[in-house]
Amino acid sequence: MVEEVNRWGYGGGEGGCDGICGGGAGDRGSSGGREGVGGGGREKEKEYDGGEREKKKKNEEEGVQMRNSLSPETKKPDEHSEVLQLSESSSSWKMDSSSGDSTPVEASTDIRNHRTLLHKKKGRVRCNYCAREICNYSRLKKHLGGIRGNVSPCVEVPEDIKVQMEKDSLPTLSGKRKHGVVMEYSGSEQKDEMLQVLHNPKKKNKVKNKEEAENDSSRQTQRCIGRFFIENGIDFSSANSSTFKNMVHALVGSGSTELKAPSCDDLKGWILEEELKATQEHVQEVVCSWGSTGCSILLDGWTDKSGRNMINFVVDSPQGPIFWKSADVSDSIGDVDAMISLISGVIDEVGVQNVVQIVTYTTAGSMEAVGKQMTEKYKSIFWTVCASHCIGLMLEKIGMLGTERVLSKAKAIAKFIYSHETVLNLMRKHTGGVDLVSSSRIRSAMPFLILETIKSQKKNLRNMFASPEWKDSTLASTADGRMVSGMVTREPSFWTEAEMLLKASVPLIRALHLLNGEDDRPQLGYIYETMGQVKEQIKKNHQGRKSKYQPLWTVIDGIWDDQLHSPIHAAGYYLNPGLFYFEDFCADSEVKTGFLCCIVRILEDKREQDLIATQFKEYKMLGGTFGCGDAIDLRARLAPAKWWSLYGVDCPELQRFAIRILSQTCTGALRYGLKRSLTEELHTKGRNFIEQKRLTELTFVHHNLRLQNLPASNSGNTDIFLEPIDPMDEWIAGMEEKAAKQIGNV
Structure with a gap:
């Protein structure tokens, strides 16, 4: 039996934005550098209704207008046409139907000048600065004014307009104020x-x-x-x-x-x-975007201290992640049918027409069997494994390739230093405050992170153990002190082995950074390129010596083939313009087969499949808007889904298909670091109905506030390497009490 909690009974379903809405119908090649990757942020992609052909011309004009607004300085105004000008004094847009002369203008207080109307009857609009879709004018004004609550603030709006909108949104208060x-x-x-x-x-x-x-x-x-x-x-x-x-x-x-x-x-x-x-209201706004971008259901599972098995369900999309529900699945571990029933219930609530993929946190136990049966039950939904989890498995296996000894030595060094307050302070003095121990939500990555830091502080650690302060300390004469100082100062083999292991682990650690926070844009369109770069960097680090890098490649390929790879990753690689048009793009049989598999599974209509094939030729040959100057210039700078929303208007079926694929993530909910203790408390029995209801509501609001405020608290990124250090971790456990408190506060 599965015990689950869902605070609100909103389901998916078709329709517009009246209430909670669904919508919408239902050998890897190594690649070059990721030039231009960065910036961005979660952006709401433009929705194009491929079924309404008569609106094609209008949508093309909107696409051109948005492209002009992205780079106004590159557009030469026609003497007799309307042009968009950027005010020098206020950085606000002004429509000028005269000649191309630019004149400073005041920030417009008319909210209509800062939006693009999407749906007149429902009042749905798009922000002219960040392209986010908003349900009504009131929320748009708060969005522009940076007022949090029902809508997230705009990060692109000029400051003077932000101040004006904030002033208009807040009630005028009379009387004296203090603080x-x-x-x-x-x-x-x-x-x-x-x-x-x-x-x-x-x-x-x-x-x-x-x-x-x-x-x-x-x-x-x-x-x-x-x-x-x-x-x-x-x-x-x-x-x-x-x-x-x-x-x-x-x-x-x-x-x-x-x-x-x-x-x-x-x-x-x-x-x-x-x-x-x-x-x-915030959740409703996010749900309204799923009809055009689709969404991914992320499973975040763990075992608590009481041995209970918990799962949080997070629904992820470019508009932002939302916490959906949680469940105690302790009685369902090993019961494939019970797990399928639970996950199917979530899909039905979200709307099967909205779900593109389910990202699981593991393939252990019965989850692999669950994935296979879910794929058979829902042909259009892909079952994938979290890329961060898979890279963690790669690191774990690489650490077993005859390199366990160097990791054990690194652990001994860290444990000794952090077990003695005087040595810890001396180490920080010599490293300039740099700590050796860092934590990660990917547990298997932690030893390699610490080893990398120890290697980078080699000179400072040697100076520390050669310093008079160390030699005069009582710890220098102890057995542990002599052993650790000897490894650092008189054992060249330790540093040689550490360097060899880091040649394999560092590229994988960098991939974790890239997939989990270094770049804001959805990473599904980049996972092929990222893993190709990892392999090539490992080969380069070993000077191309096959006997050295091939065993590492075998580990990576094994986990890729058995767990990580999915046809949706191949489709994302094919449809990513930042990779597709470059010479080193490698469309091998695996990529082509995966791309075709996605078309057949997602699109049941044979006519629509044929249209996709025809329109793909336009994409490949740079036909129509694909070949215009802005489309070429912005291939690598825009998020792939955003690029398609602007320049795919000539191929509406392919555009919609590409946006839904490229808007997805390839990592799980672990990157968001939801506080699990509240979920564990929620599923503890013994409360009356009123208290249980209140805790259910509190958990729902808590998780969604955390998710909603991620950009504000972490500069738009969610980094798995920002996890606080656990003083009881096995790498530093056993330290003195004062040192434990000190490292806990780092």
């Missing part, structure tokens, strides 16, 4: 004002309006505090502590009596209710 909080009048001033109110009805209304504004400001401040509690998983009972109340009063100022710190009842009552509504 952003409305202050009350006191003493005779307040008494005089109250006397005026008694004799002046207009003054009474004015004071009433002021009080309402002050109350609204106070509630908004309390919501901000509540959001902090929820997002960071802080126990609501902490709000009753005197230290919390003192902290709030210290921040606001002792002279203010207006702000009342939220109580525990406020946090779990009206504040949680308001945040739940805001979160559901």
Whole structure:
């Protein structure tokens, strides 16, 4: 039996944006460098309705208009045509139907000047600066003004427009303020004002309006505090502590009596209710994008300290990841039918027409059998394994190729240094504050990360063990001290073996960085190129000596063939313009077969399959808009799906197909680092119905706030190497208490 929790019963389904909507019908070659990869961010791709041919001309004009807006300085205005100009003073767009003269303009306060209308009846618009689709004008104004809550802020909007939109969105508050909080009048001033109110009805209304504004400001401040509690998983009972109340009063100022710190009842009552509504609205907005871009269901599974097996379900798309639900699958481990039933239920809720792939976290146990049966049940949905998990397996196997000894020595060095506070401080003094121990959500990568750091600090570590401070210490004469200092200063074989192992592991570690945060754009279109580069770099590191690199290639190819590779990866490689048009593009039989497999599985209509084949020739031969100047210049700079949304308008069926493929990720939910303890608590029995309902809502809001605020908290990236260090990790366990606290705070 599977115990699962889903806070809200929104399902997928077809339709527009009225409520939660679905939509939409249902030997690798090594490649060159990834020039131009970077920047970007999650962008909402333009939706093109291939079924409405009569709108083709209109969509082409919109595509040209957006291309002009991407690089206005490259467009030469026609003497008699309308041109878009970028204001020198305000960086805002102005439509000028005169000659091409550029004149500074004030930032337009008309919201219509900052959007492209997509659906007149439903009021759906696209932001002119970041191309994000918004459900209505009110949210667009908040989006441009950088006001968080129901919509994420625009990162491309000019500053003056942002300030104006923020001003228009927020209520005008009267009265005195201090630290952003409305202050009350006191003493005779307040008494005089109250006397005026008694004799002046207009003054009474004015004071009433002021009080309402002050109350609204106070509630908004309390919501901000509540959001902090929820997002960071802080126990609501902490709000009753005197230290919390003192902290709030210290921040606001002792002279203010207006702000009342939220109580525990406020946090779990009206504040949680308001945040739940805001979160559901955010989720609704994301769901509305799935009809054009599709989405991936990511499985995040683990075993807790009690031995229970848990799974979080995250739905990922260019519009952003959202937490969908969680389940305790302890009773279903090994039960293929139960797991299929659980995952099928999630697919039905999300909308089968929206799901492009399911990304699992492992192939262990029965998950491989589950994947095969799910693929048979849902022909159009691909079952893939998290690329980060597979690279971790590669590192694990490479670490067993006669190199276990060097990893054991590196572990001994790290453990000794971090077990003694005096040695730890001495090491940091010589390394300039650089720590040897770093953590990773990919457990198998951690030993290689530490070995790489030790190798990079070789000179500093040798200087440390040769320093008078070390020689005069009591630890220098201990057996462990002599052994570790000897490895570092008098054992050349350790450094030689470390260098040999790093020649194989560093390219794989770099691939993990690339797939999990170094580049914002969805990585499915790059996984072929990335793994090809890994193999070529390993070969280069071994000076092309086949006896050295071939065993490593065998490990990589084995995991690629058995677990990582999927036809959808081949299709992504074929449809990525940043790779397809270059000379080193390698379309071998595996790539071609995978691409054709995707067409047949995703598109059941034979007529549509034929259209894709015909339109692919246009793509290959640079026909139509594929061959225009901007399309060529921006191949490697734009995210592949974004490129197709702009320049694939002549081939609508292929455009839609490409966008849905290239909008997907190739890594799992592990990269988002969801706090698992809250999910574990949620599935602990013994609560009454009301408390269980509240915790379900809290978990839903908490996870989605974390996911929604990822760009703000991590510069747009999610890096698996930013995991806090666990002082109880086996690499540093056994250290003295002070050193343990010190490393825990690094």
